[in-house]
Amino acid sequence: MAAGRHGGYRSYGVVRERELDLEASRRSKEYHHRHRHPSHHRDSERRRDGDRGRDRELSNGYSHRRSPHPPPRSRPSGRAEDREPGEVSSGSGSEESGGRLVKAREPRVNGVAGVSREGGAPSPSKKRKHSPLIWDRNGSMPQVQDVVRNITEVDTVAAELPLADVSTPSMAGGRSPMDLDVSVDSQKVERLQEHEQTRIMEEEEYPTMINILTSRWVDAHDEEEEVAPKKKKTVSPVDSVKRGSTKKVTSPELGELLVGKNSGGSSSRLSDSGVVRGSANGDLEVDRDDYMDLEKETGDSSSSGRMLDTDSESDARRSRTPEPTQSSRRCINMLQGCRSVDEFQRLNKINEGTYGVVFRVRDKKTGEIVALKKVKMEKEREGFPLTSLREINILLSFHHPSIVDVKEVVVGSSVNDTFMVMEYMEHDLKGAMETMKQPYRQSEVKCLMLQLLEGVKYLHDNWVLHRDLKTSNLLLNNRGELKICDFGLSRQYGSPLKPYTQLVVTLWYRAPELLLGAKEYSTAIDMWSLGCIMAELLSKEPLFNGKTEIDQLNKIFRILGTPNEQIWPGYSKLPGASAKFVKQQYNRLRNKFPAASFTGGPILSEAGFDLLNRLLTYDPEKRISADAALKHEWFCEIPLPTSKDFMPTFPALNEQDRCMKKYMKSPDPLEEQRMKEQGSIGDRGLFD
Numbered sequence: 001m002a003a004g005r006h007g008g009y010r011s012y013g014v015v016r017e018r019e020l021d022l023e024a025s026r027r028s029k030e031y032h033h034r035h036r037h038p039s040h041h042r043d044s045e046r047r048r049d050g051d052r053g054r055d056r057e058l059s060n061g062y063s064h065r066r067s068p069h070p071p072p073r074s075r076p077s078g079r080a081e082d083r084e085p086g087e088v089s090s091g092s093g094s095e096e097s098g099g100r101l102v103k104a105r106e107p108r109v110n111g112v113a114g115v116s117r118e119g120g121a122p123s124p125s126k127k128r129k130h131s132p133l134i135w136d137r138n139g140s141m142p143q144v145q146d147v148v149r150n151i152t153e154v155d156t157v158a159a160e161l162p163l164a165d166v167s168t169p170s171m172a173g174g175r176s177p178m179d180l181d182v183s184v185d186s187q188k189v190e191r192l193q194e195h196e197q198t199r200i201m202e203e204e205e206y207p208t209m210i211n212i213l214t215s216r217w218v219d220a221h222d223e224e225e226e227v228a229p230k231k232k233k234t235v236s237p238v239d240s241v242k243r244g245s246t247k248k249v250t251s252p253e254l255g256e257l258l259v260g261k262n263s264g265g266s267s268s269r270l271s272d273s274g275v276v277r278g279s280a281n282g283d284l285e286v287d288r289d290d291y292m293d294l295e296k297e298t299g300d301s302s303s304s305g306r307m308l309d310t311d312s313e314s315d316a317r318r319s320r321t322p323e324p325t326q327s328s329r330r331c332i333n334m335l336q337g338c339r340s341v342d343e344f345q346r347l348n349k350i351n352e353g354t355y356g357v358v359f360r361v362r363d364k365k366t367g368e369i370v371a372l373k374k375v376k377m378e379k380e381r382e383g384f385p386l387t388s389l390r391e392i393n394i395l396l397s398f399h400h401p402s403i404v405d406v407k408e409v410v411v412g413s414s415v416n417d418t419f420m421v422m423e424y425m426e427h428d429l430k431g432a433m434e435t436m437k438q439p440y441r442q443s444e445v446k447c448l449m450l451q452l453l454e455g456v457k458y459l460h461d462n463w464v465l466h467r468d469l470k471t472s473n474l475l476l477n478n479r480g481e482l483k484i485c486d487f488g489l490s491r492q493y494g495s496p497l498k499p500y501t502q503l504v505v506t507l508w509y510r511a512p513e514l515l516l517g518a519k520e521y522s523t524a525i526d527m528w529s530l531g532c533i534m535a536e537l538l539s540k541e542p543l544f545n546g547k548t549e550i551d552q553l554n555k556i557f558r559i560l561g562t563p564n565e566q567i568w569p570g571y572s573k574l575p576g577a578s579a580k581f582v583k584q585q586y587n588r589l590r591n592k593f594p595a596a597s598f599t600g601g602p603i604l605s606e607a608g609f610d611l612l613n614r615l616l617t618y619d620p621e622k623r624i625s626a627d628a629a630l631k632h633e634w635f636c637e638i639p640l641p642t643s644k645d646f647m648p649t650f651p652a653l654n655e656q657d658r659c660m661k662k663y664m665k666s667p668d669p670l671e672e673q674r675m676k677e678q679g680s681i682g683d684r685g686l687f688d
Ligand SMILES: Nc1ncnc2c1ncn2[C@@H]1O[C@H](COP(=O)(O)OP(=O)(O)OP(=O)(O)O)[C@@H](O)[C@H]1O
Pocket: 350, 351, 352, 353, 354, 355, 356, 357, 358, 371, 373, 404, 422, 423, 424, 425, 426, 427, 428, 472, 473, 475, 485, 486, 487, 488, 654
């Protein structure tokens, strides 16, 4: 697949197709309003906005206020019941110095007393009416080529239309190398018309309608087949309990998504139709009318809902939180096709993951140092790997300071040589921590966690689960910026919750519901990973470093207590719950992160501990959301988050090949397995 040059594709067919798409979008929108399963809306609303001050049952049976809006300054403490599974066996009495005077106790998370969160403006709750997904109920899977063609068509249309002024989706950073065919044949138009008629009929009799024509998304069906097995190398407790029940599911995740550039994800629109519009100057925009109405937040999300005590603190915070950038618009000439990889000079290989090899290169034209991720094709028998399509699709669409920026896609001489051009980041968090003698300080952890939460909030606001958050997928540069990378396992989620594969997320960061075989999961799985990452940042050690899934669960239960139906309703019905696990009655997390330490171990204030507990709450329904976590008291108390400018820097690790080093150092069995699998891969060419 060469970089196509398709100068003359502004055909009538395209315009007609666009009109049909817009019409399809409008109808689909109406349809969604009428027919979409309301239950998930309730779920979704509850998760996102619904925390509004409702007291909830806690994982351990205590109630707590899981509200993005802070509870009153002094709430009565949680019930003083006897210890339950999941409750701390001992807490440290002492407070970290410098905390604000707002330590009134709150009800508990995982059995651990929380602190009240101070008043602050209620968060501008975003009303998400429905997901952007368009479903294929027939389960008919688009061939990769079809998917690719759809991408092409979307991008083709994108090049033609004028910019709207609200969101500036950064999708389609250049024409995709997968653009195999941009000519729109009359058959296609007829197909669309036919489809439209059928669809209208189906709307009447078939509640969940089908429209994959405009989707740039691949069917999750493939994912179950292709993605998951690569990640799974261990025996699951689910398997040990309930073998052979792997049910193939057809996911509804066929849809299109567009994201506005307003960082913080606050004003993004998700497309029903898959139509992106471009302006004469090459920028891309979404036509407001064609996309579902997500209530726009006013102001930037990073600061809007935060709780600030005083003006001065507010000022301080403003300088410390990740600034949502008004990023410069991408100017992409859609007519030019992809550049060649030959326009880059290879400097060194940075790393090699499951799905790609990453190089540090210099753009010969501009001299800019960038990272090139080469899509691995070795194991692909059926064309372009879907994981990579997803990753490219998402990363070209997204634009946020906490998400690695993909600038364009370039191609090599063969169809197999496809590269993502990304901004170069000097380190990843895993490597950086390996070089540190001491763990990050609390104030530095706050700086990193804020950036991470901003990025995750942006993803979740845009209906994307990352599903593989871990320290090696968090990039750092020497300006103190953190960016999430590796979207190979990420996917859209939507209403209603659908069975997905549970074989996602590297073992150590995998949520208990996944380990126990839940097939329906949502944003909470990413939040669990964030809890593990927060703990690792504080202690420089992975929190739960299990070797197998059962071992992983046992490690979690030993620290947090073995869950039960009381603290986690529905737990006993999970496929893996009947396996034999360690019985541990109490939550001992506080022992690991005391408020004071005389041994130089990690310390964590009451508020910090409260946040950690909320992230590591067993019941996914009660686990804190990214939005609520961003407003957590911990970020407002002293020590305040370090400014990015004062974050520690490290020697540029990515200027060496770190694969072998990682292998030697990491006890992660998945990584070990991966390295073994990749053992035969050596340097073969400039970008092989
Ligand atoms: N933009 C970048 N700048 C610098 N280094 C990067 C960049 N992107 C990725 N890397 C490095 O390459 C490594 C692998 O990248 P990535 O995680 O995207 O590949 P992968 O094949 O999807 O990995 P995995 O096996 O975790 O799925 C990262 O851990 C990081 O060290």
